[in-house]
Amino acid sequence: MDPQNNMENEAKMFLSHAKTLRLHTGNIVNRSRLKKKCPCSPSEELQDCIQAALSDWKAxxxxxxxxxxxxxxxxxxxxxxxxxxxxxxxxxxxxxxxLCEAGESSIRDAVEMACQTLAVSQLDSVIIAPTWPLAEGENQSLAHLQPAWEELESLVRSQRIAAIGTSDLDKDLLEQLYTWAQVKPSSNQVNLASCCVMPPDLTAFAKEFDIQLLTHNDPKELMSAATFQEAVQEGTQDLSAAIWRLEWVLRYSIIVKSRGIIKAKGYLVSAGKESQ
Structure with missing residues (x-):
């Protein structure tokens, strides 16, 4: 049998039997393995990384x-x-x-995978971005955040995480979280694509309670279900692959403190198989 066909058949067998898929893209600071060498959107970068990692794994x-x-x-x-x-x-x-789905266990799984992958006992900071869809007409509330935040607090107490932060909270929701939480948010990311100037009320609140305001350019939905499935199919060359449901994506950066430069960057991804 052709060795190439043999490897592809074995990869398809693995995928057909598995219920959960875990993926690590490796350090992408050196983009030699990726198709798109120039900077692109976070969504395109992730899709390219998934395809490259699965292609390497299949080989x-x-x-x-x-x-x-x-x-x-x-x-x-x-x-x-x-x-x-x-x-x-x-x-x-x-x-x-x-977090592409609600579920506290996903947070612990992602943090543990990151610690194992990077060979560290503690992550210096974790920013959480719940991206699962809400009901029509429903806005994110403290009740949506509380279960995930409690899990993060548990990981801080067990010294798996040093500091925890949020993403895209307005002043009112950030204040509600800060008042309720036992472990206070140390940072809040703001997307400058939708807000070209930091809101004055958010800036004042963050300054008063020593919350660092950061900026980001991540889309609200980092990767759609269809795009993820396309990346899996492209990376494995298996058009009959079972539908995989994206559970969470973790992006890490390893920064040299004294110089402020990124030494390594990569993604960890988890997906579950849709029930048949």
């Missing part, structure tokens, strides 16, 4: 030693991903977690 696929796993790890380990212990104090690990 390295080998038959399982025992049964096919329920959780399929589609990562290609790279020596540069893990942080050496002697360099840890010099580096800051910042994370933004996009």
């Amino acid at each position: 390295a696929t080998k038959p399982p030693s025992n049964d096919f796993p329920d959780t399929l790890d589609c990562s290609i380990p790279q020596p540069t991903d893990a942080i050496p212990p002697e360099e840890r104090e010099e580096l800051r690990v910042s994370v933004k977690l996009f």
Whole structure:
């Protein structure tokens, strides 16, 4: 049998048996593996990263030693991903977690995967971005945030995370969260595409309570279900792949504290199989 066809068949078998797919793109600061070498939107970058990672995984696929796993790890380990212990104090690990579905277990799973992948015991900061769709006419409220925030607080208490922050909260919702939370938000990201100037009331509140205001350019929906499925199909060349449902996306940046430069950046992704 043609070795190429054999690897593709084995990759399809893995995908057909798995119930959960986990993916690590590796460090993308060096974009040599990606199709688009120039800067692009966060959504395009993620799609390109998923395709490249799955393509690399498919090329390295080998038959399982025992049964096919329920959780399929589609990562290609790279020596540069893990942080050496002697360099840890010099580096800051910042994370933004996009939750595509409600579920506190996803937060713990994402944080644990990040710590294992980067070989660290603690993430310096985690910003949470709930992106799951709300009911028509419903706006994000404190009740939507509370379960996820409580899980983040638990991870702070267990020293898995040092500081936690939010994304795209207006002054009223940020104040509600700050008043209710036991572990206060240390930062709040603002999308300058929809707000070219920081709202004065938000700026005043953040200054009073020592909350750092950051900017970002992430779209409200980082990746649609259709785009994710397209990326999986493109990366595996398996047009008959089962429909995969994006659960969460974690983007990490490893920053050299003394110089403020990004040493490494990458994505971790989790998806579940749609019930048949």
